[in-house]
Amino acid sequence: MTDEQMEQQVRQVLYENMIQGHNGGYTFHYTKPSPGTYPFQYFWDTCFHVFILTALGDHDMAKKHIRSLFLLQEPDGFVGHIIYWKRPFPARATDVFQLRPKSLLRLTQPHMTALVQPPLVAEAVQRIYRCSHDTAYVREVLPKLKAYYDWLHRNRDFEGEGLLSIISPYESGMDWKASFDPVLGFRKGRGDWRLFLKVMWLEMGNFRRGYNLERLYEQDNFIVKDVAFNTIYAQNLQALAELCEAVGDPEAGKYKKRSDQCCESILKYMYNEADAAFYDLAGQRMEQLRTATATIFFPVVLPNIPRRISEAVLQRHLLHKDGFSVPYPIPSLSVREPAFYPGESVYIWRGPTWVVFNWFMHRYLLHKGYPEEADKLLASVRKLISQSGFREYYDPFTGQGHGAQGFTWSGLVLDMIKGSRGYK
Template sequence: MQAHSVEEPGSKLKHQMLPKRHTDVLQARPTWANLRPHMSGLIQPTFAAYTLLRLFEACNDRVYLGEMYVRVKRYHDWLAQNRDFDGDGLLTIISPFESGMDWKPSYDLVLGYTERMTPDKLYWNKLFWKGVDVDLCNFLAGYDLKKIRQRARFLVKDVAFNVIYAQDLAAMQTLAQIVGDGDASAYKRRRQQVQQSVMDMMYDEVDAAFYDLHEPGSRRLRTRTPTIFFPLALDSVSDACANAVLQRHFSGYAEFDIPYPLPSVAPDDSSFHPGESPFIWRGPTWAFPNWFLYHAFKRHGFDTQAQYLKNALAAAIKQSGFREYYNPYRGEGYGANDFTWSGLLIDMD
């Protein structure tokens, strides 16, 4: 499945899906037209404003900017009105598949998957059906967000999702100023609230890590994935905090310091599976975290660590080509061939 935005009344942006499994129909609203769905009821991490700003900086096309800004603004307003369930600025995802990191091990507890091990087969295991159960519950609720929130089958405030959201709000603030929209200050306030909530609610000082939150109750999901580093992209995170996170989890012989970082979960976690599996994001290295954290590390002056991530991705691509993900020990490529986002390497300068 690929997802770009969201199909919601009034949002005017759509979340495109390319179904691979029969159960993917449960990710769309229950209508006759959606028996063969093209659009789902899910969202994904929003890079819409960031992308529009980068495009404008490259081509300076104000006509295109004006056309697209209205749509992106409407989408951001929809997110703030409909996915900030608790008024803390943080967006809540209602399915593992909204995070972009589908089978992220930190969700195991939320799903009720206590075994934690990563299965080899897609259908014949509890993990798959626990995920399907979430989609089924949302489907039976008609993707009505009020009902979904009340049933609380899967409510997570994901670290990466919200850090990306904060960065997109910063882009929205800049775009609003460029087009002369008076809402620039509103996007600034939203971003500041998100950043404060990330620090106050997600950061564990003892563990020196940022954790996803399970709602209701804002319970920290203490599984170490690369998203424990993602808030280092925020200007609200101090250098001292950033240094504490890196020293604990990345430098020297820490759990993420392996030949082809960053593995999608710490190697000493029971869910870790470094090879190819239908349950992705449970061990192998992906290009996106390396790209994102390259820039986050550079922001705090950790140039050596940033270059390490760039070199690791370059080495994996040189060995195995542009693949979907890589073995974190050997650099062996898995999943799709000629996978576009491994090309993020060219944006790591």
Template sequence: MSTKHTDLRNRVAVLLGENMVHGYSKSAQSEFHYAKPSPETYPFQFFWDTCFHAFILCALGKAGMAEKHLNSLFTLQRKDGFVGHIIYWNNVLPGRATDIFQSRPGLGMNLLRTHMSALIQPPFAAQAAARIFEATGSEPFLSGLLPKLKAYYKWIAQNRDFDGDGLVTIISPFESGMDWKPSFDPVVGFPRRQANWKLFLRVVSVDARNFLHGYDLEKIRKKNYFRVKETGMNAIYIQNLYVLASLCRAVGDSDEGYFRALADRARESLMSLMYDAEDAAFYDVCGPENRKLKILTPTLFFPLAIEGMDRRVAEKVIGRHFHNREEFALRYPLPSVSLNDPSFSPKESLYLWRGPTWVYLDWFMHGILMKYEQEETARELTKTVTDLIEKSGFREYYDPHTGHGMGAKDFTWAGLVIDMIRNES
């Protein structure tokens, strides 16, 4: 490892250490361990952030700490397998007033105790567990967590496959993790343009209506206010089903075939419903009619990460879009929406994922490039990320033209660059 990479590794280790939280919840009767994505802006335990931290911690040689974080994430798991996208440990209210709509009605004073949100988030948990198991070889860890992982993914399969095609439907833009993603604009009735307060009201109203329906999924399915099969969510879900099947095989669990069959079915549906051969892109789809939302965002690449995807499709998608200077080939890729889209805005804003570059997107794309033996391009992407951090520090997102850092400070996601470097060795 170069001196530059060693220094970066040390800086990431300090960042994770400073953002680490360890405590005890009396109401949950449990210890908890997690890292805040950002000390001030995001102080809670988030589902996919915890998984990202597991990747980072393993890359730092701290897999034991990653175990504690992932176990904490599943501490409040319901008996039916559900785990919310935010864990509020000990006497905390949501960070933004409108986030109250992402909690279940009827919590009352329980909002002031440890509880979970009512939404889900991209399910990276199986991959995070596999990375930890790869690093430690700890069978007690895997044996203890595997039943919880199985219950979680079964809950998704049984409760979010609204149309019986094996794909996951999200019921809120926030479930995608990419909160204000421009491809959701047509679903909420917002014109294709830069965001404003009208978009805020339309998006928040989605959560408000879900709240008023008591997060009854059958009612929400029938109302069809926001019913989207998002490419990122589904690619990650399918990818993790395959990983979960492999974890089952590692311990001789008979559910290996069940999860592999789920993944195969969902992959077939994704190809038939979300891939557009003419555009060489995977699109989000909405409603029971599966209408394609033809807006180019980096998730058009995400299905390429799935096990068993056609290499010819991958090469076509990457060739058409990744190197296109009118779309994603900016100075600091990947912008969170295509440069030529009317919604593109590279500046700091409440409305995230509408232009700026996020290290998460580069990390995911890096894995895809490595999978298809495009190592030189992958290394260039890693250099871009290291340059961003050197220029602007650990920030939530960056201007894709200038590299200027914006959003939350001391943001942990930038540490995913350590995992990118690890995967190149």
């Protein structure tokens, strides 16, 4: 498939999934990640769609998506990870308990969940600004961005170390991530109904406690500092600082300082020198969860991580592919882990390849002197889409597509293609 053909197909998938409408006095505009499986507006999915839209050159549509994402923002800055614009009930049983109790009284009106997702939105707005140079738009959304990141800082940095905690596996964006198994008390390897019940019990507990964050932290049932979540947080604080500078906002330094502290704590608490890997942290004691998921090398993209450490991680796990050597990289879990399963399953993120991992690492490798490895990641994604279409995830050995069809995330291949051409 040529670049032009790929772009045409990405555009078709994205616009076929696009929704606009009115409800409760709001005019919303977003893209469904897939036609039936994921019909709502999701937080970090919306950010992915912005990257795809800007790669397509549709900056105005990207702006509409961000505006829609912040329409229900609460006065304290909070934005939930799913926004229900018209359908009153969630699509999955587990999502029912992700609503705040007060939301049950207004299900027919637009409402949000009580959970968050990886905070990618500042980079999404940064991308819009870099493409459009629209400072008026930055001034419009900057107060909302600042309020959102300030909420995260106040409410999820429990220890004051600059690291954010998640209170549910769903907040990581990688729902059934295998590194969470020990925290949930699941030791059976591959996911099954017992893992489902443990997650459901956790969600019910959060709901019963009204998502009171102080109580949840004290009980410490699921307080996890996810590597990817915090890497994205650090990156986006830097992006937020750049947006502040672009319009002369004096708080740029505050967000740079928070980003630096987050980077320092990632290095201090998450890095395991013996394994040359960054691990998620569990509980108030911040114990490393030594499971080799694909996020073990995410922090290498941060400028504050020493080059010797970045090179050690890349050489061990990505370049030499220790546990990640498959025909279609990057698998979401090392093939050596007991939980690894490459096929289709309800318990996702435990083996298959997701385009988002390749997208996340591609630009870094391209600009840090690893063009050959960057090209391999792009070539793998192109081949997956050419033979299996736009699917949610793929078998890392055969390339067979699984999960949702017409899945928009795979459209990130276009941003990778543009990135390989020097597109910013």
